[in-house]
Amino acid sequence: MFSDAESYERFMGRWSRLGAPLLVDFAGIADTGGVLDIGSGTGSLSFAIAEKKPHCQVLGIDPSQEYVAYATRRNALGGRVRFEVGDAQQLRVPDATFDSSLSFLVFNFIPDARRALLEARRVTKAGGRIAATVWDYGAEMRMLRMFWDAAVSLDATAEALDEKHMPLSRAGELAQLWKQCGLDQVEQRPLEITMRYKSFADYWDPFLLGQGPAGAYVRRLSPDQVERLRDDVKRRLNLKSENESFNLPARFWAVRGTVPPHP
Numbered sequence: 001m002f003s004d005a006e007s008y009e010r011f012m013g014r015w016s017r018l019g020a021p022l023l024v025d026f027a028g029i030a031d032t033g034g035v036l037d038i039g040s041g042t043g044s045l046s047f048a049i050a051e052k053k054p055h056c057q058v059l060g061i062d063p064s065q066e067y068v069a070y071a072t073r074r075n076a077l078g079g080r081v082r083f084e085v086g087d088a089q090q091l092r093v094p095d096a097t098f099d100s101s102l103s104f105l106v107f108n109f110i111p112d113a114r115r116a117l118l119e120a121r122r123v124t125k126a127g128g129r130i131a132a133t134v135w136d137y138g139a140e141m142r143m144l145r146m147f148w149d150a151a152v153s154l155d156a157t158a159e160a161l162d163e164k165h166m167p168l169s170r171a172g173e174l175a176q177l178w179k180q181c182g183l184d185q186v187e188q189r190p191l192e193i194t195m196r197y198k199s200f201a202d203y204w205d206p207f208l209l210g211q212g213p214a215g216a217y218v219r220r221l222s223p224d225q226v227e228r229l230r231d232d233v234k235r236r237l238n239l240k241s242e243n244e245s246f247n248l249p250a251r252f253w254a255v256r257g258t259v260p261p262h263p
Contacts (some may be wrong), residue, residue, distance in 0.1 A: 003068075007206070007211050007215075008042060008211050010205075011211040013158060014040050015193070015195060015250065016044035016104060019104070019133070019191070019193050019250075020048035021052060021104050023045065023102060023132075024049055024053070024102070024103055026131065026189065026254045027102055027129050027131035028051075028129060029053065029100040029102070029131075029255060030053075030056075031054070032053075032055060032056060032099070033098070034058075034059065034060045034097065035049050035057070035062070035102075036058075036093075036101040036104060036123065037049065037102055037103070038101060038102075038106060038116065038120060038132075039088060039095070039105075039177050040062075040068075040083055041062055041064075042068070042070050042071050043060060043070075043075065043083065043161070044104065045060070045070030046081050046083070046200070047074075050081050056080075056099075057081075058082070058223040059082050059083075059084065059098075060082070060084070061083075061085070061087075061088065061091070062083070062086065063085065063087055065085050068083045068084060069172075085196075088103075088119060089111070089112050089116050093123050093125070094122060094261065095122055095262070096123065096124070096126070097125075098124050098128065099125055101120040101124045101128070101131075102130075102131050102132065103120075103132040103133075105134065105135060105252065106132070107134055108134045108135075108166045108167050108168045110133055113167065114180070117178070117181045121181060121183065121259055124259045126234065127258060127259060129256055129259075130178070130183060130258075131254065131255065131257075132254070133252040134252060134253055134255045135163075135169060135250070135251075135252050136168070136171075136250075136251040137162075137163040137164045137165075137169045138164035138170060140192070140249065140251035141163075141250045142248045143250060144234050147214050147233055148162040148163060148164065148261060151233040152216055152231060154228055155225070158217060161213055161217055163212075163213050170186050171190075171253065174255035175255050178255050178257040179257075182260060183257030183260070184257060184258045184259075184260050186257040187249065187256055187257075188198070188254065189254050190193065190222035190251050191251070191254045192249060192250065192253070194249045195247065196245060196247050197245060197248065199243050199245065200243075201242065202235075203248075204230060204234075218224070
């Protein structure tokens with residue numbers, strides 16, 4: 001689904017770089033100690049943590065060897081930031097290793113999100129913060145909402161694939177999971193960003209790279225179907241010209257909680 005680091009960067013990486021600093025601010029983590037980045041991908045959150053918290057050491061874990069290699073190549077911070085292949089559902093680190101654990105736009109893709117959160121709680125010290133985000137797919141992630149609204153209007157089978165059905169993407173769902181896993185002082189809040197696209201091609205072409213549910217859907221279509229979808233998306237954007245620049249807002253749900261004293 002997300003298999004090519006360069007393609008991911010063109011499709012969603014720009015959003016991650018823009019949004020990750022907001023999660024760091026919202027999480028309210030200390031400026032010292034170790035931080036775990038769960039599902040670190042191409043490294044946007046890890047680098048944002050390191051920039052905003054210059055006395056922290058960051059370990060990013062991701063199941064994709066390619067993503068880990070890509071993030072490692074981008075790393076200009078030496079030993080302060082490291083990336084390793086790892087499974088959020090079964091972390092290979094001792095209890096209470098990290099002072100905080102963060103995750104950006106990943107928990108809805110983890111097969112067993114509850115198990116992953118319990119693992120994050122296990123490896124985070126008592127009093128430490130665990131924070132994460134998930135897109136508001138159903139309403140205010142306009143880049144994807146435009147795409148799926150157009151797809152469903154042209155193809156009824158696209159409804160089942162629409163990312164609005166993603167788990168944990170509605171108001172209150174992340175907070176409910178955090179409370180179910182025993183975290184204290186749980187707070188969920190919407191955070192908003194805006195992306196500027198240089199042209200319609202700057203927006204549309206990354207959908208052709210096969211990344212994520214939307215890219216996978218496009219790969220299933222015939223050339224004629226792709227062209228019809230492209231035209232409908234362009235119509236919905238109400239652009240005067242394909243070379244016109246435009247902005248798209250987006251909202252993600254952010255949650256934070258505090259690890260209670262370990263028994």
